[in-house]
Amino acid sequence: MKFIKNYKSSLILLVAIIIGGCIGLVMGEKASIFEPLGNLFLNLIFTILIPVVFFSISSAIANMNSSRKLRKILGVTIIVFGATAIVSGIIGVISFKLFDPTKGLNPSVFNGIMSGYKPEATESTGILEKIVSSITVGDFSQLLSRSNLLALILFSMLIGFATMLCKEQGESFKAFLNSGCAVTMKVITIIMYYAPIGLGAYFANVIGKLGGQLLSGYIKVFMIYIGVSIIYFFGFFTLYSYIARRKQGVKIFWKNAMEPSITALATCSSAACIPINIESAKKMGVSDNLAKIIMPLGVNIHKDGSVIGGIYKIMFLFAIFGRDMNSLSSLLIILSCGLLIGAVVGAIPGGGAIGEMLILSIFGFPQGSLAIMLVIATIIDAPATLLNSAGNTVCTMLISKFVEHS
DSSP states (O other), rough: OHHHHTHHHHHHHHHHHHHHHHHHHHHHHGGGGGGGHHHHHHHHHHHHHHHHHHHHHHHHHHTTOOOOOOHHHHHHHHHHHHHHHHHHHHHHHHHHHSSSSSOOOHHHHHHHSSSOOOOOOOOOOOHHHHHHHHHHHSSGGGGSGGHHHHHHHHHHHHHHHHHHHHGGGGHHHHHHHHHHHHHHHHHHHHHHHHHHHHHHHHHHHHHHHHTTTHHHHHHHHHHHHHHHHIIIIIIHHHHHHHHHHHHHHHHHHHHHHHHHHHHHHHHHTTTHHHHHHHHHHTTTOOHHHHHHHHHHHHHOOOOHHHHHHHHHHHHHHHHHOOOOOOSSHHHHHHHHHHHIIIIIIGGGHHHHHHHHHHHHHHOOTTTTTHHHHHHHHHTTTTHHHHIIIIIHHHHHHHHEEEEEEE
16 A cells, blocks of 8 residues: 555554553563663764765755856745744744643653753853854864764855855765765665664663653644644645635635645655646646746755644753743744754755754753654654645745746
8 A cells, every 4th residue: 555655664663662662661660671772773873973964965055056047936935935934933832832742741750861961051151152152163073073063064064065166176076975975874774774673672761761751742742733733734824825816826725735735645755746736836826837946945945844843842852851941032942943953954865863963962952862853753744744745835826926926
């Protein structure tokens, strides 16, 4: 069956996690014997992180087309995608605060089982100093630490831009970057074959120590995300189509929206939805040329579902580790990081994993938190793809309004 085939890897991970959780509930603290198997998976992921970040970002930018012919289209596209990402991010923050899925969990228990956890520093640091220390380091060797991930991303972008600007002279180095990206992504693929065992063992250990607390938190996250997805899908997609073409836009959008939506849910792949999205956008009154330009871009940079998911991951970790989520400054930082991870890092090959590592780097969470985020990413995969992919069609209607009908 095509549905099972497309969701095969996610289903295997979920089954492994459920089995691990059941083993943990039955064995209790004796399930700690599985901890080394879980740590093996996490260590493999962290080991490949630095080369993945460098090669994927540098090669992606080095392969960019520097032509300015499409400047207006790209400018409007970035504005539209950025605006919808901000809306989705605000919805993510508000919905998590209203229906907090971590309510009832004991932060002190999580702090105790997560080795290497260091609470936020309390000393006062200037905002400019924080920014500089986050995006730069004093020595090249410090870029090789995952605690300086933002600095590595900035350095990788500079290498990519320099390679692109060198044109013919940079072709050999660009080939090296492309080759390095392909090899490191293949390493990730190989490591993920071990993921069911690694994550299953990890959760056997964690659930053995926590009981059912974490499982109940996941169920709540999933239910809240489904509810928010339904509201965003029907409510905000209707609003966007109305802005694009008033009542006629709403009518024509929903007349042609079901096929892209079903395809997104069935394939769980934004890339696989490109052909049907192009055809549906054309039926919505978008020109063939514009649809063919915007849809591939949307696959990479239109990530409303991922923005909400990223914010949920951050806020979930904030809650279970007892971090402050009530101040305006904390909420703004969470929103900003969610936008960065969902809308920017998502455009990079392997961006999902990089985004999760970035959360650990920025907020200083322990490495065991990676597994917690991987589970959240797995259970919200289908509705997130729906918002990411099916949303490309209504966003293309908006872009068409300003590019073709202005």
